[in-house]
Amino acid sequence: MSGGDVLKKNKIMVVDDEQDIVDYLSIFLDDNDYQVASATDTDEVMPLVEKFKPDLMLLDIVMPKKTGFAIYKGLKEDPCFSDMPILIVSAFSKTRDFPQVEFDRMIKENNLPRPGGYVEKPIDRKRLLELIKSQLGENDRNVDNGH
Amino acid sequence: MSTMDIKEVREWVCSELYEQMPVSVAVIDSDFKIVDANNTFVQTFGEMKGRSCHEAIKRSRLYCEECEAGKTFVDGKVRINKVSGIDRFGNKISYLIHLFPLVAEDGSIPYIIEMAADSTLIDELQERYELLFDKTPCYICIIDRQFQVIQTNRKFRDTFGEPGGRYCHQVYKQSPNICEECPAVRVFQTGAEHSTRQRGVDVHGNTTYYMVTAAPLIKGPDGTVETVMEIAFDVSRIVELEEQIKELFDIQEFVIASSMDALIVTDFKDRIIIFNRSAEKLFGYSAMDVIGKRGFFNEILPGEFTGLLKDNGGPKQIRETTIKNRDGESIPVRISGSCLSSEDKFLGHAAFLQDLRKIKQLEDEKLSAERLAAVGQTVAGLAHGIKNIITGLEGGLYVMKTGMRKSDVETIGKGLTMLDSNIRRISHFVREFLSFARGKVPEVDMTEPVSIAAEVFELYKYAAQQEGIEIVTDFQDGVPPAPMDREAIHTCISNLVSNAIDACQMSDKDSKVITIRAYEENETIIYEVSDNGIGMDYDVKKKVFTSFFSTKGSHQGTGLGLLLTKKTVQEHGGQVRLDSEPEEGATFRLEFPRNRLPKPGGEEHVDS
Structure with a gap:
């Protein structure tokens, strides 16, 4: 968890097995005045969600132990977190690559709500921020995308 | 005699003739009483003079039903009558009776001569012949x-x-x-x-x-x-049987003619008796030219096959060999056949040949398609890997810039570390990718397949032990050498064992076991690596051979290992099979059919 700044509004949790990505996104989101928590081990996700109670989650799909889908399904089926917006952040293309296509198929098959959005790596920070804001309903906030 | 005059002689002859002729003669009067009878009559029926003829002939007091003597007494006609009677010894006899009237001067008929010829034998014969005719x-x-x-x-x-x-x-x-x-x-x-x-x-x-x-x-x-x-x-x-045989023969003819397999049959004198259309097509000879030809069977079929037939016994098969057609072109075929015999009698030889050219072509096309697909997957995977690295680099740059903006040395350092680690990832990635993409031609030598697996076992057994994992082996003895790239196969099995160790490490089970098997079955060399680790779910199994797919976390795997294994196996004409359920472990099986292995010295395949 990065800092405990009470002035910062919404809480975002980053889940990715790559430490670099987690560090990158954490610093970027922190810069944009979000409270950030992160997990690289899928086993740590649920305990952290319950403790941190994020307003939004950035979730990778392909990870060891548990897939992104398993985490997604767990959250969407949990009444406490089913309303939490989740953005999928993946190096796989949404329409072409197998894991992403398979993710979509599984969502349909399990009658789960679609994610709040997809962000493909390398990350377009401006777009990511816009998506986050739109999901959190904070469109009037200033954007610091680092440029 | 000389004293007799001619009249006396005549009387004597008549008298003798009358008495001795082999026909019973009796003279009867109109009361059917016998007034005279010759010696033969007496001999046959006894002394019957003065008694009635039916009494004499039939020993019956009644007139004979069939007797027509009465009619002759009336009309004076000669009659022939068939009668059966009983002789004096009680035997049944058949007679043919001729009735002659003796007409008096006044035209009356006082007597009839009955001449009874014994027809018993003739009747018997006739009856026998009629019976024979009828039956x-x-x-x-x-x-x-x-x-x-x-x-x-x-x-x-x-x-x-x-x-x-x-x-x-x-x-x-x-x-x-x-x-x-x-x-x-x-x-x-x-x-x-x-x-x-x-x-x-x-x-x-x-x-x-x-x-x-x-x-x-x-x-x-x-x-x-x-x-x-x-x-x-x-x-x-x-x-009916002829028609059935003809029908069977027609069916057989049709089957032989329309068979996709070439069929060649010889008789016991080694002359060709069947050379069907497919045989004509395969060998380029017309049946007209070869039917009846002696020794042709051995001439056109491979010696290794005709040699097998000499052993007699049951059907023989060579899964793959080559024949030469009329133009000298080598054609891959599967050949089977047998020595034909019936009750120990040698009848000839039969051979069935399947043209493998089309199958080979399809196999080659399949192999090319698989290789192309692998390239496609590689490119997709390459994009994914690069995107991850770019994200890492971009992240490093962002973090460094953020640090600089905030004059935060620690953040700058973090950014630099990220840049550094991702640049190292690029090097590692490029190295592995090159070894994959270079498409190194397998360096094939005759090698003992089981010994490769044994080496891998030696390499990993202590490392596994340290992780609390037991490796057990099941190696078949006497698997003959095969043309293989020893180093490449070694890498493949090592990859599988290394993966199995990882899968076991991730598992919570108390007893972690990896089994390495190497054996040959149906002319296919098989390596199996099984573990009781975490196993794989449907998603993972589906993608496990895709480039850059890794479940090992960020810096542990490039995701190229299994793809490289698959590529090596394919280059050896083999295939990889995977059997796994989540929490139940996994079994990877590398199968190398001998007839698809490359030729030693870098030539494409044994069969081409």
Whole structure:
């Protein structure tokens, strides 16, 4: 968890097995005045969600132990977190690559709500921020995308 | 005698003749009383003078029903009568009795001479011949020149019904016309015997086949055949069997002709008797040219196959070999066949050849398609890997810039570390990718397949032990050497064992076991690596051979290992199979059919 700044509004949790990505996104989101928590081990996700109670989650799909889908399904089926917006952040293309296509198929098959959005790596920070804001309903906030 | 005059001689002869002639003669009066009888009569019936003739001949007091002597007494006509009687010894005898009236000067008939000739033997013979005629188990009929059936035996009547004065074609065939190849016509024309096979209709309306021989029976004084005897045998069953055989033969002919396999058969003298259309197509010879040719079987078929046939025994097969066609072109074939024999009698040889060219072509195309697909997957995976690295680099740069903006040395350092680690990832990635993409031609040498697995076991057993994992082996003895790239196969098995160790490490099970098997089955060399680790779910299994797919976390795997394994196996003409359920472990199986292995020295495949 990065800092405990009470002035910062919404809480975002980053889940990715790559430490670099987690560090990158954490610093970027922190810069944009979000409270950030992160997990690289899928086993740590649920305990952290319950403790941190994020307003939004950035979730990778392909990870060891548990897939992104398993985490997604767990959250969407949990009444406490089913309303939490989740953005999928993946190096796989949404329409072409197998894991992403398979993710979509599984969502349909399990009658789960679609994610709040997809962000493909390398990350377009401006777009990511816009998506986050739109999901959190904070469109009037200033954007610091680092440029 | 010399003293006798001619009259006396004549009387004496008459008297002797009367007494001694081998016919019983009696003179009876109109009361049927015997007034005189000759010696033969007495010898046969006893002394009967003064007694009635029926008493003498039949030992009966009643007049004979069939006796016609009464009529002769009235009309004076000579009559011949057939009578059966009993001789003085009580034996039954048949007689042919001639009745002659002795007419007095006044025209009255006081006496009749009865001459009874013994016909017992003739009757017996006649009866026997009639019986023989009637009971003969073939159809017999006698036909006159008008083709009217005048006599038939019982079997004939049972089959064709009572002729009742009908013509032979009406009886035999229920046809109003004379038969086309009527044997009787020929006999009437030529006087010589003649045989044909005919189809008739029996009394129940069923078709019946018979073999009929017609022969002249009675000829007139000028040699004209008056009647013909026809003897016919029922051959319906034979015709039925013939038809069945013909049907079978036709089917066989059709099957042989339309078979996709080339079929070559020789007789016991090693002469070609079957060379079907597919054989013509495969070898380029026409059946006309080779049928009957001796030694041709051995000439065109591979020695390794004809050699096998010499061992007799059951069917022989060579899964893959080559033959040369008429133009000298080598053609890959599968060949099977056997030595034909019946009850220890050698009948010949048969060979079936399957042209493998099309199959080979399809296999090659499949192999190319698989390789192309692998390239496609690689490119997709490459993009994914690069995107991850770019994200890492971009992240590093962002973090560094953020640090600089905030004059935060720690953040700058973090950014630099990220840049550094991702640049190192690029190097590692490029190295592995190159070894994958370079498409190194397998360096193939004859090597003992099991020994490769044994080496991998030696390499990993201590490392595994340290992780609390037991490796057990199951190696088959005596698997013959095979052309393989030892180093590449070693890498493949190592990859599988390394993966298995990772899968076990991730598992919570107390007893973690990896099994390495190496054996040969159906001419296929098989390596199996099983573990009881975490296993794989459907998603992972589906993508496990895709480039850059890794479950090992950020920096542990490039995701190229299994893809490299698959590529190596494919280059050896083999395939990788995976069997896994979540929490139940996984089994990877590398299968190398011997006939698809590359040739030693870098040539493409054993079979090409």
